[in-house]
Amino acid sequence: MKKIIFSIITALGCITDEFFTFKYVCDYPEHGPEFYGFPFVQETNTSWIFSMSGEIYLFGFLGNLVLWTLFIFILVVCLHKIKGKLAQKIxxxxxxxxxxxxxxxxxxxxxxxxxxxKYTHDDFKINYYQSYIACEREFLWIK
Incomplete structure (x- = not known):
C-alpha cells in the first residue's frame, strides 16, 4: 500500500512540476493558447482572462496521472529488489x-x-474555430 501511495504522490509531483512535457504549438488564425502535457494534453498556459489563470483538461490530467503512477510503481518495485545495506538506507x-x-x-x-x-482540449478547438487547427509538438525538459 505504501508503494502505491508513494507512486501516486510522486506521479502528481511529476506532472505538476513538468520536467518532461510536450509543448503543442498550434497554427491559429489569431492568438491562441499553447497546450502542455506528457504524453496527453493536460493544460494550457494562457487564458483569455489573465496570466495567472489556465485550464486543466480532466482526461489528459488523469491519463497522465495514471501513466506516471504505473511507471513510478514499476520503478519502485524494481528498486526494492536491490540488495545491500547502503542501498536500503539511501x-x-x-x-x-x-x-x-x-x-x-x-x-x-x-x-x-x-x-x-474542462473535460478535453478538443472542446477549445471546436468551440472557437471552424476549420482544423494543425499543432506541432516539441519536447521540453523543463517548462
Whole structure:
C-alpha cells in the first residue's frame, strides 16, 4: 500500500512540476493558447482572462496521472529488489525527499494559479474555430 501511495504522490509531483512535457504549438488564425502535457494534453498556459489563470483538461490530467503512477510503481518495485545495506538506507531517504518535493510542487501548482476545469482540449478547438487547427509538438525538459 505504501508503494502505491508513494507512486501516486510522486506521479502528481511529476506532472505538476513538468520536467518532461510536450509543448503543442498550434497554427491559429489569431492568438491562441499553447497546450502542455506528457504524453496527453493536460493544460494550457494562457487564458483569455489573465496570466495567472489556465485550464486543466480532466482526461489528459488523469491519463497522465495514471501513466506516471504505473511507471513510478514499476520503478519502485524494481528498486526494492536491490540488495545491500547502503542501498536500503539511501532509498527511504530519497523517497521522503521526493514525496516532500511532490507535495510542495503540487500545492504551489494548484494554489498559485487560478485553474478552470474542462473535460478535453478538443472542446477549445471546436468551440472557437471552424476549420482544423494543425499543432506541432516539441519536447521540453523543463517548462
Amino acid at each position: 532509498i527511504p531517504v530519497f523517497g521522503w525527499l521526493i514525496m516532500a518535493w511532490s507535495i510542495l510542487v503540487s500545492f504551489v501548482y494548484f494554489g498559485a494559479i487560478d485553474w478552470r476545469l
